[in-house]
Amino acid sequence: MNYSKKINWTFAAAITVSISWLIGDIFVAGFDPDPADYELFSKTYADQVDVEFATLMLEGSTPRLMFGALIGALTAPLLIPASWLVFQFFRDRKKWYAIATYWVLLTGAILSPLGHAGFFYVGEIYKAIYNTEASSHLYLLETGKSFMRMLNIAWGAAIGVLAIGWITFAVCILLKKTLLPRWMAVITPFILTLFIIPMKELLPLPYSGWVGGAIFNISYLIFFSLLLFFFRKKLLKRLYR
Numbered sequence: 001m002n003y004s005k006k007i008n009w010t011f012a013a014a015i016t017v018s019i020s021w022l023i024g025d026i027f028v029a030g031f032d033p034d035p036a037d038y039e040l041f042s043k044t045y046a047d048q049v050d051v052e053f054a055t056l057m058l059e060g061s062t063p064r065l066m067f068g069a070l071i072g073a074l075t076a077p078l079l080i081p082a083s084w085l086v087f088q089f090f091r092d093r094k095k096w097y098a099i100a101t102y103w104v105l106l107t108g109a110i111l112s113p114l115g116h117a118g119f120f121y122v123g124e125i126y127k128a129i130y131n132t133e134a135s136s137h138l139y140l141l142e143t144g145k146s147f148m149r150m151l152n153i154a155w156g157a158a159i160g161v162l163a164i165g166w167i168t169f170a171v172c173i174l175l176k177k178t179l180l181p182r183w184m185a186v187i188t189p190f191i192l193t194l195f196i197i198p199m200k201e202l203l204p205l206p207y208s209g210w211v212g213g214a215i216f217n218i219s220y221l222i223f224f225s226l227l228l229f230f231f232r233k234k235l236l237k238r239l240y241r
Contacts, residue, residue, distance in 0.1 A: 018196070020072065029212075053151075058126065069116065076109070086105060127142060184231075
């Protein structure tokens with residue numbers, strides 16, 4: 001496969017996985033409940049649970065949460081060519097910072113599916129607590145703590161690694177180490193996320209929940225769409241050098 005076709009296919013992969021994860025996030029975590037509406041967690045068990053997470057997915061049906069978890073996890077391999085696509089925008093791909101950024105982003109991509117899928121199990125366990133007799137809550141609360149610990153480790157590791165990779169890429173853009181203009185540093189996913197977060201508070205339900213659940217992948221979709229429509233030709237010019 002020649003370079004031009006590789007670029008086209010990796011753009012297709014990047015846009016597809018961005019849309020898939022955006023949909024997945026909305027389905028698995030796109031809620032904006034008021035914890036006060038669920039006194040079992042906000043009062044009775046407030047000292048035993050993360051109230052925000054315990055109430056986040058109570059309104060989600062099992063099929064909805066499962067679909068949201070699976071569409072992200074099953075399309076995750078497309079994050080690998082998407083990471084390679086970002087690597088192509090470095091002016092000199094043999095430099096240590098280009099190679100390091102690529103491998104950090106790739107590592108974050110590999111870590112992401114487990115963290116994403118973990119939301120399903122957390123949602124289901126707290127739904128079980130909310131809908132069962134108090135006599136079974138002690139065991140289920142302990143299980144919920146374990147699921148939350150797993151989610152925090154898996155998702156925290158993925159987000160932490162991706163943050164390092166995207167911040168590094170943004171710095172490389174600012175230092176003119178890439179083919180992108182400096183203003184694109186603000187549109188890199190992690191930085192753009194910081195600007196989208198306040199939008200959640202301005203939106204009515206259910207859109208506030210959708211944006212809150214899918215912030216990072218909204219940023220991904222915007223970023224890769226801009227690369228496709230405005231900077232794809234810069235990569236293809238390499239064919240004629």
